[in-house]
Every structure is written in structure tokens, then in C-alpha cells.
Amino acid sequence: MALLIKNGEIVTADSRYVADIYCQSETITAIGKNLTAPPDAEVIDAAGKLVFPGFIDPHTHIYLPFMGTYAKDTYETATIAALCGGTTTLIDFVIPNPDEEPLSAIQTWGSKSEGQACMDFTWHMAITSWDSRVESQLREIVKSGVASFKVFLAYKGALDIGDYGLYHAMTLAKELGVITTAHCENADVVLELQKKLISEGKTGPEWHEPSRPAYVEAEGTRHIAFMSEVTGGHVYVVHLSNEQALSQAIAARQRGVNIWVETLIQYLMLDKSYAERPDFEGAKYVMSPPLRDKANQEVLWNGLRSGLISTLATDHAPFDTTQKRMGIDDFTKIPNGIPSLEDRVRLAYTYGVLPGKLDIHRFVDACSTQAAKIFGMFPRKGTIAVGSDADIVVYDPSHEEVLSAATQHMNLDYNGFEGTPVKGRCAAVTVRGELQVKDGQFVGIKGHGRFIKREPTH
Numbered sequence: 135m136a137l138l139i140k141n142g143e144i145v146t147a148d149s150r151y152v153a154d155i156y157c158q159s160e161t162i163t164a165i166g167k168n169l170t171a172p173p174d175a176e177v178i179d180a181a182g183k184l185v186f187p188g189f190i191d192p193h194t195h196i197y198l199p200f201m202g203t204y205a206k207d208t209y210e211t212a213t214i215a216a217l218c219g220g221t222t223t224l225i226d227f228v229i230p231n232p233d234e235e236p237l238s239a240i241q242t243w244g245s246k247s248e249g250q251a252c253m254d255f256t257w258h259m260a261i262t263s264w265d266s267r268v269e270s271q272l273r274e275i276v277k278s279g280v281a282s283f284k285v286f287l288a289y290k291g292a293l294d295i296g297d298y299g300l301y302h303a304m305t306l307a308k309e310l311g312v313i314t315t316a317h318c319e320n321a322d323v324v325l326e327l328q329k330k331l332i333s334e335g336k337t338g339p340e341w342h343e344p345s346r347p348a349y350v351e352a353e354g355t356r357h358i359a360f361m362s363e364v365t366g367g368h369v370y371v372v373h374l375s376n377e378q379a380l381s382q383a384i385a386a387r388q389r390g391v392n393i394w395v396e397t398l399i400q401y402l403m404l405d406k407s408y409a410e411r412p413d414f415e416g417a418k419y420v421m422s423p424p425l426r427d428k429a430n431q432e433v434l435w436n437g438l439r440s441g442l443i444s445t446l447a448t449d450h451a452p453f454d455t456t457q458k459r460m461g462i463d464d465f466t467k468i469p470n471g472i473p474s475l476e477d478r479v480r481l482a483y484t485y486g487v488l489p490g491k492l493d494i495h496r497f498v499d500a501c502s503t504q505a506a507k508i509f510g511m512f513p514r515k516g517t518i519a520v521g522s523d524a525d526i527v528v529y530d531p532s533h534e535e536v537l538s539a540a541t542q543h544m545n546l547d548y549n550g551f552e553g554t555p556v557k558g559r560c561a562a563v564t565v566r567g568e569l570q571v572k573d574g575q576f577v578g579i580k581g582h583g584r585f586i587k588r589e590p591t592h
Contacts, residue, residue: 137567138171142180142528146187146517147499155185157524160566165520176569178562180528186498187518188222188525188565189479192505193372193396193447196226197246200469201460206452206545209250212475213583214576215543219476220560222253222525222570223515223586225505227284229260232292236261236271240280244585251583252576253565254525256509258315260284262292264299269306276310279587281510282370283307283314287354288422290321300361308367311590313394313508315370318354318379319346319423328466339416342465343406343424351423352378359386359393368392368592370508373449375401375423377433384442392592394508396445397434399478400425403485403551417458418548420468421449435491438500444508446482446500450475452546472550476542480556483529488557510588524567533559533574543576 137157144153144165154169155162171177196212198205207215216224226247230239236259247255259272259280272283285303286293295303307314327345331337336344355371359382362369371383374395383395400421405428408419419425437443451471461468482501486492492500506516513522535541535556539549563571570578 136172136175137178137524137564137569138169138175139178139180139185139526139528142183142185144185144518145494145498147495147503150495155518155526157564157567160524162518162520162522162524165518178528183561184529184531185518186220186527186529187502187516187522188527188563189220189502190505190511190516191216191221191224191448191450191475191478192445192509193449194224194226194475195449195451195471197243198229198451200453201467203453203457203460203469205471206454208545209247210252210580211543211545212450213252213255215476217253217563217565217571217578218543218560218574218576220479220527220529220563221475222527222563222565223511224253224255225509226255226257227260228257229284229293230262232263236268236275240275247585249581252570252578252580253583254586255583256280256511256586256588258282258284260286260293261295261299261303262286264295264302269302272306273310276312276590279585281312281588281590283312284316285314286317287357288317288319288321288324290325294321301365304361304365304367308365311592313368313370313592315372316358317373318351318358318371320350320353320357323350323353332464332466337464339414339420339461339465339468340410342409342420342468343426345465346422346424348376348378348426351376352382355379355382359383359391362386362391362393363389370394370396372396373398373423373447374443376426376430380433380437380442394444395437395442396447397438397443398447398449399474399481400472400550401434402431403481403554405431414459414462417461417468418455418550419472420458420465421451421470421472435486439492439496441496444500444504446478448474448478452544454547473544473546474550476544477537477549477551480558481551481554483558484556510591511586515586524564526564527560528562529558530561531558533557535559
């Protein structure tokens, strides 16, 4: 069915103007003043509201096994939550067990998402082992439309593939023209620090951050940049949390390394004191890399504003309070992750745009456009233009609300930003022209989402 969005103030990464948007056959077909539509078209009056391109979250974990348990969201619950928060496309991680074939993992993630996702999605392919079989299957996977890899410089004995695997994975990525996303820490140092702290009886969640200090992440960032220089491949540092690591990425970029940086809304809004809360409350805030000293927040906001940090993501990994208690006697066994998929856009608008930490165009760029460009979806996604998918967010800036687990759509018993006031909500959200959210609530078609095939772009 045709869709007409009238009188809204359209804001993209590089423009701002009042106009109508006409959508048909899933795409934007006209933008202009006083557009008309067929009698059966759906009409949304966006007067007094901001109209953004659908936001893109480049880092989520929807289906995620961990130590015999699983993340609480499904592709249905997660995508509904994301849509209610303005995100219309996400990039999830396919993570095989080290003894699992990549194609088998792809099939598993496909079975979890097919017919369940309410918005569009694609995948990063994690590489957790290396041999000729893995290499052959990765070539097939890239041909099928997965144009980004993921490597872990962390989780010794589980997901870390060492420099041998890293070299070959990044060499293949360079050959195929795909970008390598990287979790940057030092797996050996983290493991030794964990052993030392546990042996000293330091087992609570407050010791998670000291086991993976900022310099460990900085060293991992330096190392992935070095491997990029060696292989010539393009790299994307996921969930960067601190000034030391950012300095390494900036230095590499100044040397000519093709490196992009992502940070998370958690690092901008929360600090390590949250993980130090008593009575095991801090476990809710355990993630890797950990929440850092508050002094890093201004550095990250400045990096995001200036473009030194390209994207703002969530690393959404929802484990409930019962699951977190798996690590009651050992912080290394606490499932990592802070739920944030639903709240990213409104928090960035409220605490970034409104106080002037982020220009509104850079807000759109960091939360949508850059992810589309880096990961091969632009201009289909990430902008409002004729020919682009009709993924549109009509944002009501006058609305005020307080974030709470009681009202969230994420399938979890807590909210990491509980009690935080936000301004604005999604008055309407469309995915390829289909109205999926109205006044902050899901009203659309379940299973409407599609897998987005991407071509190599690097």
C-alpha cells in the first residue's frame, strides 16, 4: 500500500528541510512540497515532528548461547523493541562454537530469524577457528551476502583464534573485499589477570573491570591496527570504551590504516561505579570491555561529535538477573551484556543532541548513515532519498518519558537505564513503507523483516 508522510521536518546526515515523502512498492518514490497520494494511501501527518531515516544498530546479539544458557530476546521480541526505539535495521553476529562449521552456524541463525524478525537485518560472520574448511565456507558465506567478518582478540580458549588465525582471516577478508570487525583486548593478559584476582578472593562483579583494564583494550586496538597494516585489510573496532584505546585507533588512522571505530550508548551514559553496586546488583552492568571511569565519557562524546568515532551501537546482549547469578561466586562466569537495543536513539537524542554534544546531523550519521556506508547498505539504508528503502522514523520531540523495565519491550526483567528521563518518542516507524510502530507501540506485521544481502565494499 502507498504511504504519504506530510509536513515533517526531514533530517538526514547532511540536510534539513520541511517536505512530504511519498512511498510506494517499499521505496521512497518522491520527496517534495504538497505531494498528493491515491485515495487508498496511508497518510501520516508529521507536522511539528522530526523525520529521520530509519536508524541502524551495527552491533547486536539477539540469538546468543552462553555457558549453557541463552540471551532472553528472540528475533521477534528484539526487533519489536528495536522498532519501538526507532531502529529499523540491525546487524547481528553469527558466532559458531570453535568446533562448529560456519555454514552450520549460519543455518542456526537463519532458523532463529526466518519469519520472526519484524524489521530488516543482516549478519557479521564471526571466525572462531581457522583451517582450510573454514576458509572455504567463508568464501561461500560472502557470496551469499554476508560482507563482514568478526574476530575476537579476547576469550582465550574459547573464541580467540590467535595471530595465525587472525593473519589468515584478515588476508582472506582483504582478498574478498570485506571488512573485519574486531573485539580488541589482549586475551592472554585478561586470562592471567582473572586468575590472579580470583585466587585473591576477589570474585564479585566489581572486579570485572580490573581484570580487563583500559590498557588491555588499548593494546588490542594497537594490535588489530598492526594486523591491518600487515594484511592491507580494512578493520572496524567494535565497542571501544576508553581514551587509551581511542588514541591507538587515531594514531593508526594517521598512519593511513583503514580503521573505523564504534562506541556504545552504555559507555556514554554509564560508568564503572554501576558494576560496583552492592548485593550483586553490579552484575547487571557487567559487559566486555567493561564500563570505565567516568572521565572517558567526555572523550567519547567528543570523538563521536568529531567523527573520530564513526558509529554508535548497543552490543545488545540481554541476560536476566537470574542468569547473571551464574557468576555469583566468580565474576568470570557472569553472562556479559547490558540491554540497550530499545533505548539507544532516545538516549543519544536527549543527552547528545539537546545539550549540544552532538549536532543533529552527526546524530543521524552516527546512528544510521555511517553504519549503512561502512557495511555496504547505503543508499538503500541510512538516508531519506528517492530510491531508498522507505525506512522512516517520525520522531515527536515534545514527548517526555522515563525509561523503565516496566514499560520496555525488551524481554528482560531489568533496564540498564532505569529511571533515566528521555525526551521524544517514535510517533511512527516504517520498514519498507509498512507502518510498524505508532506512538511508541508496535502495531505492525510480525515477520515483516528481511535478510539484507550485501556486496563486498572494501
